[in-house]
Amino acid sequence: MTVERRGWRVRLLTLWLPLAVAMFFALFPFYWMAITSLKTNQELYSRKVMPLIVHNPTLKHYVDLLTETSFLEWTWNTLLVAVISTAISLILGAMLAYPLARLRFAGAAMVSFAIAATYLVPQPLLFVPLADLINRLGLNDTLTSVILTYPTLLIPFCAWLLMGYFRTVPVELEDAARIDGASRLQTLVRIVLPLCGPGFISAGIFAFTLAQNEFLYALIFLTKTEVRTVPVGAIAELVRGDVFYWGQLMAAALLGSIPVAIIYSFFVEHYVAGLTAGGVKG
Amino acid sequence: MTAVLAPALTRRRPAFSFARWVERESVFSWLMVALPVAFLVALVGYPFFYGIWISLQDRPVAKPGEFVGLANFIRAWDDPVFRQVAVNTLFYTAAATLLKMVGGLGLAVVMNQDFRFKNLIRALLLLPFIVPTVLSTIAWQWILDPAFSVVNWVLKAADIADPGPSWLGNPHLAMFSLIIVNTWRGLPFYAITLLAGLQTISPELYEAATIDGAGRWGRFRYVTLPLLMPIIFIVTMFSVIFTFADFQLIYVLTRGGPANATHVFATYAFDVAMGAGQFGQGAAIALSMVPPLALIILAMAIYMRAPK
Numbered sequence: 001m002t003v004e005r006r007g008w009r010v011r012l013l014t015l016w017l018p019l020a021v022a023m024f025f026a027l028f029p030f031y032w033m034a035i036t037s038l039k040t041n042q043e044l045y046s047r048k049v050m051p052l053i054v055h056n057p058t059l060k061h062y063v064d065l066l067t068e069t070s071f072l073e074w075t076w077n078t079l080l081v082a083v084i085s086t087a088i089s090l091i092l093g094a095m096l097a098y099p100l101a102r103l104r105f106a107g108a109a110m111v112s113f114a115i116a117a118t119y120l121v122p123q124p125l126l127f128v129p130l131a132d133l134i135n136r137l138g139l140n141d142t143l144t145s146v147i148l149t150y151p152t153l154l155i156p157f158c159a160w161l162l163m164g165y166f167r168t169v170p171v172e173l174e175d176a177a178r179i180d181g182a183s184r185l186q187t188l189v190r191i192v193l194p195l196c197g198p199g200f201i202s203a204g205i206f207a208f209t210l211a212q213n214e215f216l217y218a219l220i221f222l223t224k225t226e227v228r229t230v231p232v233g234a235i236a237e238l239v240r241g242d243v244f245y246w247g248q249l250m251a252a253a254l255l256g257s258i259p260v261a262i263i264y265s266f267f268v269e270h271y272v273a274g275l276t277a278g279g280v281k282g
Numbered sequence: 283m284t285a286v287l288a289p290a291l292t293r294r295r296p297a298f299s300f301a302r303w304v305e306r307e308s309v310f311s312w313l314m315v316a317l318p319v320a321f322l323v324a325l326v327g328y329p330f331f332y333g334i335w336i337s338l339q340d341r342p343v344a345k346p347g348e349f350v351g352l353a354n355f356i357r358a359w360d361d362p363v364f365r366q367v368a369v370n371t372l373f374y375t376a377a378a379t380l381l382k383m384v385g386g387l388g389l390a391v392v393m394n395q396d397f398r399f400k401n402l403i404r405a406l407l408l409l410p411f412i413v414p415t416v417l418s419t420i421a422w423q424w425i426l427d428p429a430f431s432v433v434n435w436v437l438k439a440a441d442i443a444d445p446g447p448s449w450l451g452n453p454h455l456a457m458f459s460l461i462i463v464n465t466w467r468g469l470p471f472y473a474i475t476l477l478a479g480l481q482t483i484s485p486e487l488y489e490a491a492t493i494d495g496a497g498r499w500g501r502f503r504y505v506t507l508p509l510l511m512p513i514i515f516i517v518t519m520f521s522v523i524f525t526f527a528d529f530q531l532i533y534v535l536t537r538g539g540p541a542n543a544t545h546v547f548a549t550y551a552f553d554v555a556m557g558a559g560q561f562g563q564g565a566a567i568a569l570s571m572v573p574p575l576a577l578i579i580l581a582m583a584i585y586m587r588a589p590k
Contacts, residue, residue, distance in 0.1 A: 122527030124548035231416035
């Protein structure tokens, strides 16, 4: 009896209490986002009302956000850019990963070093020359500018992750296909790629969330409403002068997080696999 | 016999076959990697060296530059704001990385037990890391609002402070707030990655350590920590690089203020290049990140590799 009681207490102290603190810290901002977006302005800007719950819920901020701002356009832009740059990154990443994982060729070491270096180059290092480059190419205020530059952030990670998956395919399978007369390309497309589906899902989800998250390039390259992405649109247009439209901002933050959250919730295991592969296998 | 075979052999082996050439290991490899390598060279390699070239010029935005040698770097060195930026960045990186490392390790150890709803809790704890940073940072800005901060409401309700402090208006508190928000965002990455590392440690090692008389702390210190070191190193390296070069969080919360107290390399370079239109000076400030970053990583590598 005493042992059981003590076990229960230890478990409370070493497991549930720290977990509860961590959960509260991690999730409170989302709770705050949600309830702020549902409050009326009188309630938001009153110091007398208890702020921890919603007293008179309203959808006004959502309606205003969707009808009075270009939020839907920004959402479309964000998704379009994220999907295309993820697709480009997966294809180019796989083209790097397969030879590095499986074949021997002169310069392989140099190529893998270049990938690692690209992975570690922080974005703020390149924004000045890239701004000039995009300007000279006449790509300012086009989605092409970010569709071209986002893969530079995503390819190294995709290549790194896919290399790990390509290595798990038994060499015997590839040899058998080659003996049966398949070319190298056929072996890759028909035998190796189908076996690496989970790798592509992990890399794809990771790339997609990174592309949704990008801010610096979008802020510099996209200065017109109709080409903006959600983060830039929210910062640049939902703050007018010094006035913050907090209800709308919170509604935008919540709605803008939903695409990532939905995809994430379907593929949590793949996402965690990708995340930990970057750290653990590397 | 040979007369019959010979023509057949020559027919099967023409002087040059494109299909055969492509099948050669090195040719096929280079045909595959050529396009992505060219892409990365054009959009990462070239801009990097072009950035160095721009940093050596006096270059107002959209005008031809004039070569000035190291003048931009010398001016940065003499600029008191630049010096403050360097100190801010180092402090921000050190404090946030330390908090994330200790907190993430602690959370990973807590989560490395069997409990109900483990996968659900792990998924929820990762949310801060996956949600677009700018959007979650806007929520933090409202949490820390000068007039309607919920933190200050709680402080007032609990009779601790009335009115509460100005979280983003006071130079020291602004830095403190940024570090907390950065930790909020990055801690899950540490925790989940380290948890994956913990799960690869064989339970037999803990049993052996227990038999040898190790307690809870002893097992952690002499089994967990050494085996986890390689992962801690990799995760910390990533975290240091991306915290050092952080832009989004600071741009949204304080824009480097109040009075440059929270300006870091990335936000200052952005202000100088995009705000003031001084491309050359901005590029020089951005490039100044490279030596300290390289030194930090080198020092970490030496420290982590050193036999203990």
